[in-house]
Amino acid sequence: MSEAQHIELNHTAVYASDRHTSAGFLAGILGLEVGAPFGPFLPVDLGNGVTLDYYEKRDEPIQAQHYAFLVREERFDTMIARLEAAGVTYYADPGHRQPGRVNDLFGGRGAYFDDPDGHSMEIMTRPYALP
Template identity: 80%
Template structure:
């Protein structure tokens, strides 16, 4: 029988799901699904899931009474789907930016040999789409 320490060393840890607070869970889930070209799943208790297709689910949870603290969610997307996501943002009337501080509207960045853009979802979360992962030291 493996010890817990041995098991942890041989098992990859990955994110399975996370709750995303939203003023209106349906509006926010449908917004993100539309931008990314995904589908909203069936409600699961108080959650409305968006399956990212890589084993990770964003579970939208409605919070109307208290302020929602803006969070950052970054999505690594295929290069061949990036342009269609930008087109969907434009069709939705959503401004996208080349930088996380939103000082370069209507532009994309070219970090690490890829492309990326930031935009705000209906609950105020700072979303990012990028075609290359950031290089870490």
């Protein structure tokens, strides 16, 4: 067993122009709750021991990042419905060339959408098949 098998991601900071808006947006789409503030951070607990800790950067531009979430198949349609209800366009591809569609990569389904600060969010029901 390699040492890498004992390492788990615990949390990561997500820069936002308004931590409440961005954390609330993602939590709403994924069906999660925003946690209590912890210092300058506002966490969204993903339920697997990992939190996204939203941190406000008001005086600097936000550098867009990519965040991918493995979700259960039975919750995927509900998340798509939440995006539609919020008026958020989702795409089948990361280049945003196939609006309003989902992909079927690796025998699952997936979609990409942007959060309020332009971070590229991805929901997928199957992990990528790695060589």
